[in-house]
Amino acid sequence: MTDIVEKTAKELGIHYETDVSMALKTSFKTGGNAEMMVYPDNTTQLKSILKVCKSNNIQTYIIGNGSNILVSDNGLSGVVVRLSNNYSDIRLVDETTVEAEAGASMKALCMFCLEHSLSGLEFAYGIPGTAGGAAYMNAGAYGGEMKDVLVKCEHLDSNGEEGSFEGDELELGYRKSAYSNSDYVITKLVLKLKKADYSDIKALMDENLGKRKAKQPLEYPSAGSTFKRPEGYFAGALIEQCSLKGFTVGGAQVSEKHAGFVINKGGATSSDIKKLIKHIQKVVYDEKGVMLEPEVKFLG
Ligand SMILES: Cc1cc2nc3c(=O)[nH]c(=O)nc-3n(C[C@H](O)[C@H](O)[C@H](O)COP(=O)(O)OP(=O)(O)OC[C@H]3O[C@@H](n4cnc5c(N)ncnc54)[C@H](O)[C@@H]3O)c2cc1C
DSSP states (O other): OTHHHHHHHHHHTOEEEEEEEGGGTSTTOOOOEEEEEEEOSSHHHHHHHHHHHHHTTOOEEEESSOSSEEEOTTOEEEEEEEOSGGGOOEEEEETTEEEEETTSBHHHHHHHHHHTTEESOGGGTTOOSBHHHHHHHTOEETTEEGGGTEEEEEEEOTTOOEEEEEGGGGOOBTTBOTTTTSOOEEEEEEEEOEEOOHHHHHHHHHHHHHHHHHHSOTTSOEEEESBOOOTTSOHHHHHHHTTOTTOEETTEEEOSSOTTEEEEOSSOOHHHHHHHHHHHHHHHHHHHSOOOOBOSEEEO
16 A cells, blocks of 8 residues: 555665664554655655545654654554654744754753743753643743744645644644644744853753753653543642652652652553553542543554
């Protein structure tokens, strides 16, 4: 089925792989194989891939760094488009405006802002995804979120047509955006920041990274916080109060260090993780009356 996409990729010199282990492309380190993974270098290549998939009814999945997805153990048939290092230019537009391609890592983007003494993204230092993934999710931490700095996104729709959303059109809410549940591909972000002192920016970035290292089980594969924060509660606290810290299904475990994280303790399958997520939801609902909503996105 993906032969036609392979043919297009070969003709246009687009890098691709077939039968790719998603365990190697996701931070959970689980999941079956993707039939095909494509790594476009630019928007022209991306457009060609989206068009050929659309006209041949081939399922496409868009991923960045795979740090917030759980891929089925059965794998993904169709084409995974990965926008990561291959699609990652960052540039200064004017004194306080930065443009980043969707595949730029949040780390590189934070460092770029630091080097130009631009403040506003310190909260994001340590979030292990791409700029596109952060815009899609309206990623946030330590009192900040992408909404504070993101003014515009450029995108392609599934027909490969270019468009953009600005300001309120981005519909940035708690871990959601206008792109949630759409098939648009974010290609570029425009961020508005503020001039500040280099050492103040660096100090806040270091402080935030220090908090992550102290509180999060970074030594194990995970997708960060497994659940969204329910209004009026903290997911981790609810899970801990239900005595679920350390609870294990196969190789998946509620982290002993931070109950808000489901980790791959070693040898977990995506099915183990899904079962554990369902178990946590049931216990927390039965004991606390709160239904936890997963933050992690399920693919396949
Ligand atoms: C240790 C750890 C700590 C974390 N800490 C935080 C945190 O503090 N705050 C936070 O918000 N998140 C956190 N996360 C979760 C994750 O890093 C963020 O959600 C991140 O923004 C996801 O980016 P990604 O590139 O990895 O996206 P992926 O996981 O690849 O994709 C996530 C979703 O975005 C979509 N997507 C990705 N790129 C595009 C694109 N270009 N166009 C359209 N759709 C796209 C995908 O289809 C998918 O639905 C953490 C994860 C880990 C593993």
